[in-house]
Amino acid sequence: MLVVSEEVREALAARRPVVALESTIIAHGLPRPRNLQVALELEEAVRDEGAVPATIAVLDGRPHIGLDGEQLERVANEDGIRKLGHRDLAPAVAAGASGATTVSATARLAAGAGLRVFATGGLGGVHREWTATQDESADLGLLARTGITVVCAGVKSILDVPATLQRLETLGVTVAGYGTARFPGFYLSDSGHPVDWTLSSPEQVARVMRAQDALAGPESALIVVNPVPEDEQLDPVLHARVLDEALRACAAEGVTGQAVTPFLLDHLVRHTDGASLEANLAAVRGNVRLAGRISAAWARG
Numbered sequence: 001m002l003v004v005s006e007e008v009r010e011a012l013a014a015r016r017p018v019v020a021l022e023s024t025i026i027a028h029g030l031p032r033p034r035n036l037q038v039a040l041e042l043e044e045a046v047r048d049e050g051a052v053p054a055t056i057a058v059l060d061g062r063p064h065i066g067l068d069g070e071q072l073e074r075v076a077n078e079d080g081i082r083k084l085g086h087r088d089l090a091p092a093v094a095a096g097a098s099g100a101t102t103v104s105a106t107a108r109l110a111a112g113a114g115l116r117v118f119a120t121g122g123l124g125g126v127h128r129e130w131t132a133t134q135d136e137s138a139d140l141g142l143l144a145r146t147g148i149t150v151v152c153a154g155v156k157s158i159l160d161v162p163a164t165l166q167r168l169e170t171l172g173v174t175v176a177g178y179g180t181a182r183f184p185g186f187y188l189s190d191s192g193h194p195v196d197w198t199l200s201s202p203e204q205v206a207r208v209m210r211a212q213d214a215l216a217g218p219e220s221a222l223i224v225v226n227p228v229p230e231d232e233q234l235d236p237v238l239h240a241r242v243l244d245e246a247l248r249a250c251a252a253e254g255v256t257g258q259a260v261t262p263f264l265l266d267h268l269v270r271h272t273d274g275a276s277l278e279a280n281l282a283a284v285r286g287n288v289r290l291a292g293r294i295s296a297a298w299a300r301g
């Protein structure tokens, strides 16, 4: 069922490091034509750390683990590329549809193919106004039952961050700050909330992964949160102002469901003169590099 690229298959067979990358950020999280450049750049960053990148997407009904240049271009530029959460995988496969995978769908496919380390920008989570909309990303529930290590810059700041942290605690998902005791704020280095565990090297992360396996029990993810460097973060004052406007525009235009996240991200890019895009990219770049180093430490074990 899964189409695993030759390069990824060989790396897995030889126990060499592999890093899974999601594709929703490319198809629906970044503007064209920058999105394709970024997709290529992220794969290059994984290679720089000595690991093999495996970007994941569904093309013509087939889930792909590892894309070639032409396939990456389809994800970036093809009109009609859907956004697929994990619940959308089966209908997409049955219909022969093409779609980009969110964190939940990517993590499920990656784990199914035997990958252990995954890098992204920010996770989905609990939206503000949850009490009215009950909008909580399927990312959380899936990570609560999938044994994968996700490197991210926290959750998108468009979300209710403390509620999301609480949900992760309730669901039993381990969260560790990389070199920090603070939970990062995606575009910002610090969300204002603490984390309970701090890890300071790829080897320490790999040791936690081995401890998870040794303890056995129900599978769940390890979320490693890696802050964007302070000198590359979005100006916190600008962030607060534009985010407030974006949330109001979203409500005023009646945007709901899957469309909420892309709407808010796009609003932020357009109303910060691209500064949110730069901070977003700085965060993702750092996460991808760290994931490369963690997968190398994991492979050495």
Ligand code: PSU
Pocket: 022, 024, 025, 026, 028, 029, 030, 085, 101, 102, 103, 104, 121, 122, 123, 124, 125, 136, 137, 138, 139, 156, 257, 258, 259, 261, 265, 280
């Ligand atoms: N973070 C970004 N850009 C994105 C996403 C996260 O900077 O496009 C995507 C991820 O794929 C994440 C998804 O899994 O948004 C969550 O969407 P939703 O809130 O609809 O579950």
Ligand code: MN
Pocket: 135, 136, 137, 138, 257, 258, 260
């Ligand atoms: Mn949602």
